[in-house]
Amino acid sequence: MSDVIVIGGGQAGASLVARLRSKGHDGAITLICAEPVPPYQRPPLSKAYLLGEMEEHRLYLRPAAFYADNDITLRLNAPVTAIDAAGKTVSVGSDTLRYDTLVLATGSRPRRLPAAIGGDLDGVYQVRTLADVDAMAAEFRPGRRLLVVGGGYIGLEAAAVASKLGLEVTVVEMAERILQRVACAETSDYFRATHARHGVSICEETGLGRLTGDGHVDGALLADGRRLEIDFAIVGVGITPDSALAASAGLPVDNGIIVNAYGQTSDPDVFAAGDCAIFPFRDRMMRLESVQNAIDQAECVADNIVGIERAYDPKPWFWSDQYDVKLQIAGLNLGYDRVIARQGTAEGAVSFWYYCADRLLAVDAMNDARAYMIGKRLIEGGKSPAPAVIADPATDMKALLRG
Numbered sequence: 001m002s003d004v005i006v007i008g009g010g011q012a013g014a015s016l017v018a019r020l021r022s023k024g025h026d027g028a029i030t031l032i033c034a035e036p037v038p039p040y041q042r043p044p045l046s047k048a049y050l051l052g053e054m055e056e057h058r059l060y061l062r063p064a065a066f067y068a069d070n071d072i073t074l075r076l077n078a079p080v081t082a083i084d085a086a087g088k089t090v091s092v093g094s095d096t097l098r099y100d101t102l103v104l105a106t107g108s109r110p111r112r113l114p115a116a117i118g119g120d121l122d123g124v125y126q127v128r129t130l131a132d133v134d135a136m137a138a139e140f141r142p143g144r145r146l147l148v149v150g151g152g153y154i155g156l157e158a159a160a161v162a163s164k165l166g167l168e169v170t171v172v173e174m175a176e177r178i179l180q181r182v183a184c185a186e187t188s189d190y191f192r193a194t195h196a197r198h199g200v201s202i203c204e205e206t207g208l209g210r211l212t213g214d215g216h217v218d219g220a221l222l223a224d225g226r227r228l229e230i231d232f233a234i235v236g237v238g239i240t241p242d243s244a245l246a247a248s249a250g251l252p253v254d255n256g257i258i259v260n261a262y263g264q265t266s267d268p269d270v271f272a273a274g275d276c277a278i279f280p281f282r283d284r285m286m287r288l289e290s291v292q293n294a295i296d297q298a299e300c301v302a303d304n305i306v307g308i309e310r311a312y313d314p315k316p317w318f319w320s321d322q323y324d325v326k327l328q329i330a331g332l333n334l335g336y337d338r339v340i341a342r343q344g345t346a347e348g349a350v351s352f353w354y355y356c357a358d359r360l361l362a363v364d365a366m367n368d369a370r371a372y373m374i375g376k377r378l379i380e381g382g383k384s385p386a387p388a389v390i391a392d393p394a395t396d397m398k399a400l401l402r403g
């Protein structure tokens, strides 16, 4: 069997090496991580871990012994600096490591605010790594003033944590509404109202002019001329796939490392998976930024490496926790033209069902695990109940699965 090197010890890298061994791969496996800690889950970084309700060791995807027990060499604090695709080697520090098969699972990087508008001031944070969150932990003290730049899921989750801990929180969102890139207006309305109930001030259609301060951030000038006094800022304005290493090795990249349905790049011995990979999906190229995608695509790549040929067929799901609201999303809402609301039975439970003509595409379920579960199964089964059936409170939802 071939020797496999995986670059990037995140959700995708860790899933991939585990799958390789479970599918009987008996060659050497090396997982190379730039970060100093073993592979961990990122979602709690803006949720329970940021809130102080989860210990670091519980973030780890596998116990330390897992890697040794499965004869997987884990190299921490070891950024790969170059790939020689012709010679089939990678450079790590002063070492040159040889591979038969290489997998890029390098994830993504948060977009930063330019230094010209205060992006490099002290007290300006991002939420991507454990180190990022540990660096900002001391800022989360009651009464302090936080500005969140960007009303996407990560920014809103951080705002919810800060509000719960007694901070004064303002969110600025340049777009017409929070969550505009990822959700329908109904879901935005739901979360805007939830944050308002908790005292978070959300300013939509409001750009950030710049952050101010002499060394350390102390204020923000908004595009509409308002000035805010703040103690620190969190920037959550999206991510870019980490494809620089691949590009420098001559692999095609375009908003991610381009792979085919098997996760293979233009070099048949080099694969990519997770946030960093852009793959064919229906009639387009698609990149997904989610745990589901990182795990499923990585496992698909592992299967192809061991010779179980199969194409990646994503079954997207996602979640977000804000205050006492659990949002669960099934499917992809790309191209929706109408949204149907359905009230759940529990208090505050509601779901929004995305349709394109009569085809059900996706469901956003707030505190409604049943709607999520049924929606997910309908979408995965290619079933589309008529919108009026979903809207009807008398519909027996479970019966739809049998139809």
Ligand code: FAD
Residues within 6 Å of the ligand: 007, 008, 009, 010, 011, 012, 013, 032, 033, 034, 035, 041, 042, 043, 044, 045, 046, 078, 079, 080, 081, 105, 106, 107, 108, 127, 128, 129, 154, 242, 245, 273, 274, 275, 276, 288, 289, 290, 291, 292, 294, 317, 318, 319, 320, 321
């Ligand atoms: P990553 O997890 O980013 O791992 C990539 C790793 O590669 C990193 O450790 C990086 O240091 C390493 N690396 C990069 N370059 C090199 C190199 N040259 N050499 C060695 N190592 C390298 N998804 C959900 O589905 N639900 C959620 O609720 C959710 N919440 C999130 C909250 C936060 C705060 C964040 C940051 C993400 C969240 N996500 C969520 C997204 C999800 O965590 C990512 O989609 C997932 O982690 C992607 O996995 P990955 O392995 O592709 O990339």
